Amino acid sequence: MKYKVVVVDDHLLIAKAIAAMVQEMKDFEVLYEAENGSVLLQKFKTRENIPDIVLLDISMPIMNGFETAQWLHDHYPGVKILVLSMQDDEASLIRMIKLGAKGYLHKNVHPAELEKALINLIERGMYFPQWATAVFFQTIAGPPPKESSKDEKLSNRELEFLHHVCSELTYKEIADLMCCSPRTVEGYRDALFEKLNIKTRVGLAMYAVKIGIVKVE
Template identity: 75%
Template structure:
C-alpha cells in the first residue's frame, strides 16, 4: 500500500476516535480527492491536507478547493513547516496549519477551533506570519474598501505586526480603549474572532502584500 494512503488511514483512525468528528473518506493525493468530491453527494466540512503528495500536491489541491469549494475549511497537516510553505498555503485560504508530529489532543483542538471559530494556527505558525508581514517593506493599505473605515484599515495594518495593543494605540495617537473598539468592530464586520484571523484576512484580501 502507498505510504501516503497508509498515513491517511492512520490519521483517519485518530479522528474516528474523537467524539465530535467523523471521517467521510481518505485520499492519497489531490487528484483522488477531486474525484471523490465529484463522485460523492457529501462534501466534507474540513479537509485535512498534506503538502507532500504525489501526482497533485497540497498546494495545487488547496488552490483547487479555494476556487471550487471555498466554504470547505482546509487544515494543513504537514512536515513542511518553513515560511514559504506556510505563507503560500495561507494565500490559498487554509484555516489552520499543523506539523505532522502534532499529538492527537492538539489535532482535536485544531479541528474544534476551525469548526467553531473558523481558524487555528499554533504559536509557531502565527509567529511566522507576523514576522513575515512585519519584515516586508511593501505593505499596502486598501482605502477603497467601503466596509472598513480609514482608521480601521490603519489598525488592521498594525494588527499584522507584533506590536501590543497599547503600542498600537501609541502609533495611532489614541487610547487603548479606542484601539479595542477598532478591533471589536473588525471582529464584528469580518466575522473573525482572533488577531491571527485578522492577519490571515489581511493577507488574503491583499491589504498586506507579502
C-alpha cells in the same frame, strides 16, 4: 451531528493512523482517505463525499497539496483546509495560507492538539499553532508606516477591533468585550475591509502587526 473530515495523504499507513485518531473524536468522523488531490477531485463528484474539513498533506504525487488547495479554494471555498505536513518551512506555510488554508500543523502533532485545531476550524474559522503564527507574522511584519493615507484613517473603535482580531476570540466575544452588538462589530470589520482593501480576518491581523497594534516577540 458530527463534522465530516477527509484525509488526503499518499502514505497509506499515515493516512490510516490520522483517520483513526479523528474517528476517536466525539465531534468528528472520517468520510474516507484519498492518496492525492486527483483522487479527491473524483470523490467530490458525489455530493455525499464533500466534507467540512480536508486534512491535507503537501508532498504527494500526481496532484500535490498546493495544487489541491488551489482547486478547493477555487471550487469549494466553504470546505476548510487544515494542512498536516512534515514541511514546516516558511515558504510552504505562507503559500498554503495564500491558497486558503485555515490551519497548519506538523505531522508529529499530539492528538489533543489535532482535535483542538479541528474544533477551532469549526468554531472560529482557523487554527495556527504558536510556531506557525510567529513565522507568518515575522515574515509579513515590517516597520510601521510613517503616516497613514487619508483612506486608511481609522477610528479608535476600529483600532480597538483590530487589536482583538489578532486573538482567537469569536466576533461575538469581541462584541462583548467592546460592549456593543455583534452587528456593530461586523460593521467595523466590513468598514476595515473596504478602507484597507482587505478581504479576510487573517489579512486584518497581518495589517495590525504591520502598523504596530500587535507586537510579535
